Amino acid sequence: MTAATATVRVLGDGALVPAVRAALDGVAVGVPAAIVVPAVPEPAPLAALTDERLATDVGEALDAVLAHVQHALNRLHGGGRLVFVLPHAPLMAASGCAAASAVTNGVLSMARTLAIELARDVITVNVIALDASAPAVPALAGVLAGLLGSGGEAVTGQETYLTGGTDLGRLRP
Numbered sequence: 001m002t003a004a005t006a007t008v009r010v011l012g013d014g015a016l017v018p019a020v021r022a023a024l025d026g027v028a029v030g031v032p033a034a035i036v037v038p039a040v041p042e043p044a045p046l047a048a049l050t051d052e053r054l055a056t057d058v059g060e061a062l063d064a065v066l067a068h069v070q071h072a073l074n075r076l077h078g079g080g081r082l083v084f085v086l087p088h089a090p091l092m093a094a095s096g097c098a099a100a101s102a103v104t105n106g107v108l109s110m111a112r113t114l115a116i117e118l119a120r121d122v123i124t125v126n127v128i129a130l131d132a133s134a135p136a137v138p139a140l141a142g143v144l145a146g147l148l149g150s151g152g153e154a155v156t157g158q159e160t161y162l163t164g165g166t167d168l169g170r171l172r173p
Helices: 017-024 051-075 098-121 138-148
Strands: 008-011 033-036 079-086 124-130 159-162
Touching: 008 017, 008 051, 017 138, 033 051, 051 079, 051 098, 079 098, 079 138, 098 124, 124 138, 138 159
Parallel strands: 008 033, 033 079, 079 124, 124 159
Antiparallel strands: none
16 A cells, blocks of 8 residues: 555454455555454354353454444544455354354344444445455455445445355345
């Protein structure tokens, strides 16, 4: 990025952070922006999801996302972009992904609500679902360029699935 572009803050410690950082290389950003990439629980059999594990795996992950959002909003006063990058498999329901699905779909629901609430503050909120097993970094760069660059103010409350078609024919949440 050049000195004339705004900065993008990548928040979170999800497995997709390296793909997001690689995609941002060379993307021109016109306004302050934050990308939240939450940690998502590893797959586990349903029988292994005790109350304690759900509180830890789901509760702590969502607490961290909320903390990242609050941190981002402190930087975005006066307008900007907030993007969530999530793995697509738990969003679409996968065996053994009950905890991961709770986190990703909780974030998706939060993003939809934030898009409505933050529109008055000129902050757009969008979600990108990425195939974590084969992140399409060039496609992610293109979508991020559209959301974070000139014209991105017209896009809010949207979900973009970059999955190479693996989600075709499946109902989205």
